[in-house]
Amino acid sequence: ETGVTQTPRHLVMGMTNKKSLKCEQHLGHNAMYWYKQSAKKPLELMFVYNFKEQTENNSVPSRFSPECPNSSHLFLHLHTLQPEDSALYLCASSQGTGGRETQYFGPGTRLLVL
């Protein structure tokens, strides 16, 4: 138990569906992250939020839309995805985004796009 929870744990969706991934951290952290982990590839950073403000967008396609209503919650809204978007989506949090921050990860959502 890392203090970061994600729902759902598994998701199957069609290319025309709209769904949302949810992340919640119970650590009192100010920074939250979305990562994508495709099979046989290293983790790729997607988005960074610090104090609810987006500070990084790693050239992510607009079919992925993040939302951070407060420092404890982070959402990833999905629409018109492609089969190559199938992956493990990981949320993480850290105290801040300074140079010495340990990141704590949630269990991930395994997404399959048909």
Add this chain to the structure above:
Amino acid sequence: GIQVEQSPPDLILQEGANSTLRCNFSDSVNNLQWFHQNPWGQLINLFYIPSGTKQNGRLSATTVATERYSLLYISSSQTTDSGVYFCAVPPPETSGSRLTFGEGTQLTVNP
């Protein structure tokens, strides 16, 4: 951007054996982290170690920042140590939130 290389890519051990995993990085860093990802996908932070040596039970890590590498030692391995081990570093020009991960070492410990 910064390059991170891990070796070996795959490692198979018998329970009780020791192992060393290596992480090389291409530029100076102020933050290096080791993670373990279990077979169900959960990533756990093992060490924050920008330099020097740290130990936590059967695991220890050493980073030699001047030579741009870090080592993770696993002693008396157990089947629960199986999974993928990642090292991650930030690019030198940023604050450190944007971690770049290596491709990982897939460790299998057989009973």
